[in-house]
Amino acid sequence: MNYKVIDKETYYRKGVFRHFSEDCKCSVSMTAGIDVTKLAEYSKKTGTKFYINFLYILSRVLNSREDYRMGYLWQTGELICYDVINPTQYVFHEDTETCTPVYTRYFEDYEKFYGGALRDVEEAKKTREYGLDAENHPNWFDASFIPWISYDSLNIELPDGYLYFAPIVNWGKYREENGRLVMPVSVRLNHAIADGYLVANVFRLLEREIESFVSAGRG
DSSP: OOEEEOOTTTOTTHHHHHIIIIISOOEEEEEEEEEOHHHHHHHHHHTOOHHHHHHHHHHHHHTSSGGGSEEEETTTTEEEEESOOEEEEEEEETTTTEEEEEEOOOOSSHHHHHHHHHHHHHHHTTOOOOOOOGGGOTTEEEEEEETTOOOSOOOOOOOTTOOOOSOEEEEEOOEEETTEEEEEEEEEEETTTOOHHHHHHHHHHHHHHHHHHHHHTOO
């Protein structure tokens, strides 16, 4: 885990950061539908799992710019940017109706990421422990699939004033709309390090990355 410390005096969002980390501590969340038609077709054609393919694309997007890799060290009050952030995915156990967090490492190499994510899921199926260990996984972001419903909105609430900067992303079951497959995705970011543009940009980048991923024939 490597990171650099951001100089708050030269930080390009200096004014916004000060306001939303001191005066008005809050988050920004947004839900929108993205077109996953080509990704679903690609996954079926290649015999790969749509879920892991999307997890890879999401991880790639969130690692594509520093704004999504920010962190806050409460011990020192430092604003930092991680070199890389990794997804915390979840495995649902039908028998107990509980989830197990799975810490998966992000690799730009698609085959390496896909194999690791698949192994992590299979290993997590063997336990029923919750096992969340955020303290030792500071540069992991929350990536949670809600497969039972194609929802229209979702809110993730954190305690007021909690300077948690990692992205929280959820997505639901895709549905057919006008001959296309549309999947609801929800993105939550702390307002101190992201505004509406940066949140909305995640959706734009996801659709762009899906197009690139499918066109390349892998990732």
